[in-house]
Amino acid sequence: MKLATTLVVIASAATSVMGYVANKAFEAAIAQAAGKTLEALVRPGKIQCHTTDLKDDTRTKIGPIRDEGFGHLMQPHLNCDVGPGGGCGRISCSHNAGVYICPRNVTETIPFSCFEAASFAMRILEECSSNDQVKGAAWDEKHQFTIEIHHDVC
Secondary structure, X not given: OOHHHHHHHHHHHHHHOOOXXXXXXXXXXXHHHHOOOXXXXXXXXXXXXXXXXXXXOOOEEHHHHHHHHHHXXXXXXXXXXXXXXXXXEEEEEEOOEEEEEEEOOOOOOEOOEHHHXXXXXXXXXXXXXXXXXXXXXXXEOOOOEEEEEEEOOO
């Protein structure tokens, strides 16, 4: 599958429903775009809604993440590698809706594509959305990091 076709498949899946589309075709497209095998694709474990370690505890609108945030994260060859240390790094933000990557006990850099970060964010939208608002975190328990969505000024 060519990259342009892969992006269309991913974008269609992302916009066909509000949240994550849990099917093999979608995951295969994410894996190919990320340059990984389906088996090597990092998938979120636990999803935690409406909480975060960051001070700002407000929920944010779904639209900016769905309409612009995913487009940013799905750019070809964009890396969102997880580095050691504490603190969260913002990987996407539009219209006051932020997406963050947060290492937890990470001791070495973990290769992670922004395509995969988008798939984590889609799972958060699926499980944590209500009344056009969202806030939550998706955990990767193997590598000890989270992808988080919440309000921010941008």
